Amino acid sequence: MSSIKVPPLGESIVEATVSRWLKKEGDVVAVGDSLVELETDKIIVEVPALEAGTLTSRAKGEGDVVAVGDALGEIAAGAAGASPAAANSGTPDAPKADAPVAASGAAETKVSPAAARAAAESGLNPADVPGTGRGGVVSKADVMAAASAPAATPKASTPQAFAAPLPAPADASSRETREKMSTRRKRIAENLLHSQQATAHLTTFNEIDMTAISALRERLKDRVEKEQGVKLSFMPFFAKAASLALKAYPMVNAQIDGDTIVYKHYVNMGIAVASDAGLVVPNVKDCDQKSVVQIGKDISAVAKRARDGKLSMDDLTGGTFTITNGGVFGSLISTPIINYPQVGILGLHKTQDRPVAIDGAVEIRPMMYVALSYDHRIIDGQQAVLFLVRIKELMEDPAAMLVY
Structure with a gap:
C-alpha cells in the first residue's frame, strides 16, 4: 500500500485545491497515469501514479484545500496493476487494462478500455469526447463528464468572460447560491x-x-x-x-x-x-x-x-x-x-x-x-x-x- 502525496507545487506555493479526481476508487492504474488535478493560484498540477496497482481510497474530495505533503489517497500494488495483461488471461488479443486503444471510426483517437466501455454503456462515440489524459487519451472520467453534460444548444456569440459562469441554483426556488472560492480565486483576491x-x-x-x-x-x-x-x-x-x-x-x-x-x-x-x-x-x-x-x-x-x-x-x-x-x-x-x-x-x-x-x-x-x-x-x-x-x-x- 502506497500513499499518494501532494507533490512540491513550485516557488512559494504551499497549498492547492483538489480540482478533479481522474480516477475512482477501485480503478486499476498504471505507472504515470494521472490520478488527480490540483489547482494552485498559478497552475493546474496533475498528480501521477508512482506505481501500478488499484486506487483503494481517496482521502481528499474535490474542493478540499491541501498542503504540500498531505495524503490524497492510497494505491494497493498488485498483479492487476503491475501486469494488466494477466487480468485478461485466456483472451491474449484483448487490450491491456490501461493501454489506450483507437476508437472505432477514429484511428487517431486514443481511448482507454474503461472509457470505451463507459462510452458504449452511455451510447456515446468516444471519438467525439475530448481527451484530457496524457497525450490526449480519453479517460473514463472524460466520458462520464460528457455523458452528464447537457446537450449543446445554438447560442449567440459572446465575448469570452473573465470567469466561469455562476453555478445554477440548486432548485427553482433558490434565490442565492454559495460556492467556495478556489485556491486561485482566493489568491487573486489577496494579491489585488x-x-x-x-x-x-x-x-x-x-x-x-x-x-x-x-x-x-x-x-x-x-x-x-x-x-x-x-x-x-x-x-x-x-x-x-x-x-x-x-x-x-x-x-x-x-x-x-x-x-x-x-x-x-x-x-x-x-x-x-x-x-x-x-x-x-x-x-x-x-x-x-x-x-x-x-x-x-x-x-x-x-x-x-x-x-x-x-x-x-x-x-x-x-x-x-x-x-x-x-x-x-x-x-x-x-x-x-x-x-x-x-x-x-x-x-x-x-x-x-x-x-x-x-x-x-x-x-x-x-x-x-x-x-x-x-x-x-x-x-x-x-x-x-x-x-x-x-x-x-x-x-x-x-x-x-x-x-x-
Whole structure:
C-alpha cells in the first residue's frame, strides 16, 4: 500500500485545491497515469501514479484545500496493476487494462478500455469526447463528464468572460447560491488587495490615434499569417512600443525591495489572459530583444497554454511589467491594478471612432484610450506621463519602432 502525496507545487506555493479526481476508487492504474488535478493560484498540477496497482481510497474530495505533503489517497500494488495483461488471461488479443486503444471510426483517437466501455454503456462515440489524459487519451472520467453534460444548444456569440459562469441554483426556488472560492480565486483576491494596500496607486491616461497602426496591420496581417503562422493583432505592437518606452523610462520597469530600487535591464512582458479559471498573467521573456512578429508568436503560445490550463511556473514568474487589454470585452476606459511587486501596468481599451481635431479640421479617427497605473512611491507623475506619451508616439508612427 502506497500513499499518494501532494507533490512540491513550485516557488512559494504551499497549498492547492483538489480540482478533479481522474480516477475512482477501485480503478486499476498504471505507472504515470494521472490520478488527480490540483489547482494552485498559478497552475493546474496533475498528480501521477508512482506505481501500478488499484486506487483503494481517496482521502481528499474535490474542493478540499491541501498542503504540500498531505495524503490524497492510497494505491494497493498488485498483479492487476503491475501486469494488466494477466487480468485478461485466456483472451491474449484483448487490450491491456490501461493501454489506450483507437476508437472505432477514429484511428487517431486514443481511448482507454474503461472509457470505451463507459462510452458504449452511455451510447456515446468516444471519438467525439475530448481527451484530457496524457497525450490526449480519453479517460473514463472524460466520458462520464460528457455523458452528464447537457446537450449543446445554438447560442449567440459572446465575448469570452473573465470567469466561469455562476453555478445554477440548486432548485427553482433558490434565490442565492454559495460556492467556495478556489485556491486561485482566493489568491487573486489577496494579491489585488495587497497591491492596493502596499503601493501608492495612481493612474494617468492618454489616447492614441490608431489610424497608422491599423493600416500597417491590415497591410501585413495576411502575409504574416501565411509566412509565419501567426495572426497579427495589436497586442505585439503595444508590447514592442512598451518595451522601448521602458528602456527610455527604466523606473517604470523597476521594483522596490525594502529601501532599495531594483532596476531591470530586461523586459519580461506580462500579458493578462482571461481563462475560465480566472485571470492569469504569463509573461514573454526578453520581450525587448524580439521583433513584433516573434512577440506575437510568443503571446499566442502563452495565451493558448493559459486557456488550456497548461502554464508552467516559468511562464508565470519573473515578469517586470504588464499589459492588460479590457478592450476585447468592450471596455472604453478603466484603471488597472498593478501586478505587484511590479510598479506599472498598461491598460488598453476599445478602439472607437471619434471626432478629433486634425490640422484645424474635424475628422473621424479610430481612437483608443490607454491607462498607466503606477506606484507613485518611485515613479513621479512626469515620468508616468512621458512614458505614455512615448507609447503614443510609437503607435502613431510605427515606423519609428524600426530604428530602435
